[in-house]
Amino acid sequence: MKYIVCLENVNAAAYPLLEKWLQEKYEQQCAIRSRFGNYEEAHIKVFQISELSDWLRVYRSMKRQRCFYILILDRKWHHTSPLALKLQAHSLVLNPLKKSAFIRSVDDVLGMMQKNPAVLLQLEGKKVIASYQTAKNEPLENYVLRQLLHQTIQSENIMMDALSVFKENTFPNAVCYVEGFAHLDCDPADENRSAPLISSYFKTAFEGKVPRLYFVPFRKSMLVLFRQPESVCSLKDWEEGRRIFESIIHNLLKKHRIQIYIGVGSLYNDPHLLHYSFKEAELARSLPPFHEVSLRYYEEISKEPNIRKSTEFIHTHFGEEMTAKDVAKHVNLSYSHFIRLFKKETGNNFSEYVTFVRLRNGVRLLRQTNYTIEEVAEVTGFNTPNYFSSTFKKFVGTTPREFRLTREIVFV
Known part of the structure; x- marks a missing residue:
């Protein structure tokens, strides 16, 4: 039996080089297919990452078919390498390509064909981290949200790929901007874990109220994103949400001596406009409150x-x-x-x-x-x-x- 290796998303410059290397060493073991072939039969997919949308294509491909993935990452996108861990790709090779690194990755994947697919990620052909540790890295959804908030996704096609990362009815349409400090009498243990502690309070308080919360660190602050219940048209008029925010602020201060301040943006159902909610939440955080010092809604800022x-x-x-x-x-x-x-x-x-x-x-x-x-x-x-x-x-x-x-x- 020959293993099918599919060069799924490889540019014109790299394709002949990879094809040559594969044929030279693996002619008896592997059959090479281009992305125009029947990729559903592939045992190994070689995928090149040259832009953000390529990460999204990898994600969609992995949802369609479970096989071994070798990713080739262009150096200008090197900072996105943790996404390979999140997606549990099996190897990651940097471009410009080195034959030795690529061959080591293929050798290792072929050697694992009969083993459990939960393997170690490779960087330049060297094992660096176990796949079960990927939860410590930023989720792909968070990475996509960062790009949206910084307005780096403009193409409709890329936007569609980006939205495919999210489960139905979970894409956020509201942003909260959170800052805070620990009082002097705060327990040192609580102070050291203040960020995850705050996140846990949000998760507990919003459980069953919204489909999902997303936590995106931003400079020294944290952005909390969620999808507003369909029955509510305005965050400032969502009384249950206001009570939830107030309870989080009150309990963190009373139980842990952690003071937080929350700025709340408006609702934007169009993903292209989500960055407006982010900017509004940041502005609301900095302006005098309409009611509570620790909780400010952009919608309460005067437009007169x-x-x-x-x-x-x-x-x-x-x-x-x-x-x-x-x-x-x-x-x-x-x-x-x-x-x-x-x-x-x-x-x-x-x-x-x-x-x-x-x-x-x-x-x-x-x-x-x-x-x-x-x-x-x-x-x-x-x-x-x-x-x-x-x-x-x-x-x-x-x-x-x-x-x-x-x-x-x-x-x-």
Whole structure:
């Protein structure tokens, strides 16, 4: 019996070279087929990865047929090599190709034909990691979501391949942006596992409420993506979802002394537009809340032109002295009309909103600079360091000095 080796997705430059190497050594053992042959009969598939869509084609091929896969990875896509582990490919060879590495991979696969297919992945013909360890690597779904959020998938064909990775009715249409820190009295064991602990609380709280949650680390933050129940049209109006978010925040703080903040984007059922929910969630996280400090919905941010103009002015001039009358004049509204409209649209009175903007920038300066508490208070527009400290304690739950000693949770 001859084993069938299919050169499934190999470009014109590499094809004759691989065909020659296979014929030279394996003419008696193997029959070579191109991708135009009957690939369903293949025992080994050689697949070249030259762009993102090729990973998706491998995934779809593996769903159709279980056989041995040797992947050839172009060097510009070397950073995606963990996907080979996730897909449990049997060998991974880097391109430009080395004959010795390719032949070692084929030899090893042929030697395993009579053995259990759960084998070790190879990199350049050397065994490096067992396939059962692949769960530690980023899921293929997460990789696809990253590409969508960074708008690197434009082609409709690639988009269709990308969506095939997800099970029916599980593709997310909403993004939450999560940040946090561990208080000084947090148990060291909880602090060390804070990221997986937060994820576990989300999983438990949302179980049975959404089809699936996806956790995508983003810089120091974490993105939580899910599909909104069909019966709900707006996340801010989803009362059950609001209660779930609030319970996660409350329980993490009460039981583990871990403080998290959540920004929630809008719903976008078109996959091409999912990145908008991501940007909205990130923005919501940074702006003053309508109700709760730890939970902010983008949909609650005012769209009224004069209020948007006024809040932009506040965010630009937060370190300066300003009054509601000053800002009302800036947007050409009467003082009385402005303060009523501002409260209605932002959920805060003018002084509350300004205070929060100043605190938010104070948090940034405490984390990112060596400014003294006095200097931070002055830069952010507080009259005295004591007033800054007491206000900070009220909203954040710790003094500025203590906050500087806390550890920011890094999800990446």
